[in-house]
Amino acid sequence: MKKQLLHSIVFIMAMMIALPAVWAAKVGEAAPDFTATDSNGNVHKLSEYRGKFVVLEWTNRGCPYTQKHYDSGNMQRLQKEWTAKGVIWLTVASSAPGKQGYVTAAEENAYLKQVNAAPTAVLLDPTGALGHLYDAKTTPHIFIINPQGTLIYNGAIDDRPTTDVSDINGAKNYVTAALNEATSGKPVSVATSRPYGCSVKYPN
């Protein structure tokens, strides 16, 4: 009996150690905290943004799905609109060195200027640690965290999983919908969707 109990304790402890690896970001649960450095060398800690809505947007400028939303100005529009309303918008680049979408800080800053992007910051994640913490699958892939630190959206930018710029008009933008609802105190009606895009180019 005692041995069994000991086994149970050992098992539970093993589970606790194993948990972080399988702890992806789940809607309705606390968003995993992280510390990451942006393209200007500033450090961002998610938990320091308690009290604000935070958007995480995975990016890869070589990916045609990402290009759809930047060539059209759709992503920049969203970034401007929501950061103006006090939302923290963190773009995340998880491409590994040598892979499509990998950028140095200087390259990223030049690109942001070139395309008029307006996120709060771009987090450089060449090891993929932040990407794996959230289990980001695609570019784009969007996560929204509420002021209490709870994940309230995990999924696609909109409901048209194509690379066609012409599909943006008439698409239902899930980010706009979720933020409109959440910022006016309503529950998010579409809290998950299939995040469409290119696979995130993690290190091998």
Place this chain on the structure above:
Amino acid sequence: MLSTCLLLCAAHAGAQSPENSHAKVELIAEQSKAPPGKPLWVGLLFRLDPGWHIYWQNPGDSGEPPEVQWQLPAGFSAGAIRWPQPIRLVTGTVVDYGYEGRVLLMVPIKGPLALHSTRMPSVSADVKYIVCREICIPGKAHVTLAAPPGGDWGPWRALFAQARQQLPRPAPWSVTAEASKSQFILTVRGAPQVPSVMFFPLEPNQIDNASRQEFEPTRSGFRLRLKKSDLLVKPITSLRGLIVLGPGRAFEVGADGFTINGTAVHRAGN
């Protein structure tokens, strides 16, 4: 902004020519005209460069399936694509479902009997697809049906015969499903003894594509444990997909009416 778009869009258009996109698409038919009362089978034949892939109807974690717009004579109609069994495409933690090498996406064309059975209908299609290896390139093709080279239907007929062998069939088994907090458990009875199987979900966001599927042989078949997707926030009432035993051995299964907490078990249809 506009000029940026013009430049980039032009660059995209360049990448979309079939020569650059690592995929060649052709529209072929099984025969010149349909047998009386039957559809004419046509197909989009994709030839992919080594290592490049296109996607199944549920593409998995990334990508998207090809999309077709048909142009047909008045009174004709095109059915849905008959998707052959896909393969699992693993890129680290991202798992997709699709095709490599050569794949034929078969489609039945139906038309007015009199016209249909006398001569080859004029059929063309606009195909949009994304082809990926490490990176993804969108492609577009306008394809038109013509007679095969040299008028020899043999090679095309052979391609259709091969494709038919890769089409999933309704599973002649009993399938039941349960759901625990983190898993779906499929119990299959009446299936042959096999060393392993692979489940391909028809709907996205039900199972976690990247997780290992736990296979356990039983006396009457096998049990398969599938990790639920983190994107699944509501209980589902139906889990559909393919169970693949091996090449040419893909079976459609569907389990309906089970509940999230796991005790209710219902007989599955196909």
